[in-house]
Amino acid sequence: MTPFDEASEAFMAWLSKSGAEISRKIQLQDLRNIQAGRGVVAVQNIEEDELLFRIPRPAILSVENSILSSEIPKSTFEHLGPWLSLILVMLYEYQNQTASNWAPYFNVLPTKFNTLMFWEADELEQLQASAVRNKIGKEEADAMFKNELVPVIKEFAEIFYSGDVHAQKRAEAMVEPHNLELMHKMGSLIMAYAFDVEPVNVQKDVDEEGYASEDEDEALPKGMVPLADMLNADADKNNARLFYESEYLSMKAVKPIMAGEEIFNDYGPLPRSDLLRRYGYITDNYAQYDVVEIPFDHITYAASGDSIPFYDEKIEYLDEHGLIETGYDISAGNPFTIQESISPELIAVIETLLLEEAEFERLKRKGKLPKPDQLSARGAMILHGFIQTQARQYSTSLDQDLSDIASVPLTGDIASKERRYAMAKLVRIGEKKILRNAEQALINMAQTKERSTGASKRPAEDDNYGAGKKQRAQ
Structure with missing residues (x-):
């Protein structure tokens, strides 16, 4: 038996001793041949709603379950917040090695990472103008660790x-590079594997599609759920889901699973850029969620060269309505449509800035905004200009990238430069396709509206505009 398999076997034995219930119809298997590390596979046919495994809450690696929570004041953990608190606990348990209750669990967690936090400068450069580069936050994380x-x-x-x-002396040495890297590794494990673990009898407020607000997710305590985090994810093949119970977290099949099939969780609607940032890989199945971010700076720069009446007042008014953001998403679509793919917040911002003085004052008195589904011909062309500006930020064109497209190697070192270059190219190709589709859709819309005889109608209003960004509830 290889050391890899020995670690897996010891982990499963530890999990059973911890009180976990694990179906005999599943196995933890070595999937490194398909660049998937460990994964859970069905060895017998599984029916919909059938229990795959059940993890007792005390087996979750969390602040609450670590002995450190009884040794350090609660106020300290509250000050650190969910992320740093869990990093602190994981550092404590990790450095205790075999003395830690979770030692067999640490032995099956990755020690090498392919997430953007660990990429070299030349590798990150391959992402070109992708907004994901601004979300890595390595320097900010270093400062947070130190301070x-x-x-x-x-x-x-x-x-x-x-x-x-x-x-x-060991504590003083935590500011040294190798210890900061260890903190980054713990943070990367949390980003890739941790779940938002809601307390017993507390439920997140989710909509009909199963999404909770970003603020609610950030406020929840985080925990590492053994075995649940061994499931790989796939947007199209998702066949299992984690359910919260009073004493357990239970993974159940959400559709029939045939023997030999891998069991997949779902990360939610993540673009491939974020898939790469958080998990260190990409897959075409998540291309449907790709996005391009139009920075707010593009809008302010364009406005500075245009005579927009009451610009400052309009920006202040938009800010009062929660519509001023660092950037606005344009998402992939098949087919691509302005209504489905362009951020309604972005449309509302543009149309508000374009309002004549009298119309702006009228809407302001009513506390209303232009409806986001009423993009004017002028608004379409201004947005078209923003998109062209964004496209020019990439150092190569879509056609250049497509002429020499590289596939992601399925063998070899997962952190190889060849693999990272290929993944970065696929990310930027996806974003450039969105920009091209948006350009054409906006040109078509502007031309159609200019020919329309109803172009002089007063803009419609929206009484309750503004849908915040949401994330899938775990």
Whole structure:
């Protein structure tokens, strides 16, 4: 038996001893031959709604379950927040090695990462103008570790390194590069594997599609759920879902699964750029969720060269309505339509800025905004200009990329430069396709509206405009 399989077997034995219920119809298997690490596979046919496994809450690696939570004041964890608190606990459990209850679990977690946090500068450059580069936040994370996490470790060094006469010295060394990298690895494990673990009898407010607000997700405590995080994800093949119960977290089949099939979770509607940022890989199945972000700076820059009446007042009014964001999404669509693919917030911003003085004052008195489904011909052409500006930020054109498209290698080192270059190219190709589709759709709309005899009608109003961005509830 290989060390890889031995670690898997020890992990499953530990999980069973921890009180987990695991169906005999599934197995944890080695899927490295398809660049998938470990994965869960059905070894017998499974029916819809059938229990795959059930993990007791005490087996979850969380702040609540770690002995550190009883040694350090609750106020300290509250100050750190869900992310840093879990990183602190994971560092504590990890450095305790075999003394930690979760040692067999750490032995099956990745130690090498392919997420954007660990890419070299030349590799990140292959993403060109993708907005995902601004979401990596490595420097910000370093500062947060040094200013927030390390001081806590220093303050409680005798607890954190219990029994070590060099505890304070080890705590001081946490600012060294290799220890900061360890913190990044723990953070990357959380980003890739952690679940939002809602307390017993507390439910997130989700809509009919199963999405919770971003603020609610950020406020929930996070936890590493053993085995649940071993499921790979696929937007099209999702066949399992995690359910929260009072004493357990249960993974159940959401459709029949045949023997030999892999069991997949679902990350939700993530664009491939975020799939790469969070999990270190991409797949064509998530191309349907690709987005391009139009920075708000493009709008302010364009407006500075145009005579927009009451510009400052309009920006202030839009901000009061929660519509001023750092960027606005244009998403993939098949077929691509302005109504489905262009951020309604972006349309509302553009149409508000274009309002004549009297019309703006009338809407302002009513506390209303232009309806986001009423993009004018002028608004369409201005938005077209923003999209062209964004397209010019990429150092190569779509046609150039398509003429020499590279496939992602299915074998070899997952962190190879060849693999990273290929994934970056596919991300930027997806974004450039969206920009091209948007350009053509806006030109067609502007031409149609200019020919329309109803172009002089007063813009429609929207009483309750503004749908916040949402994330899938776990």
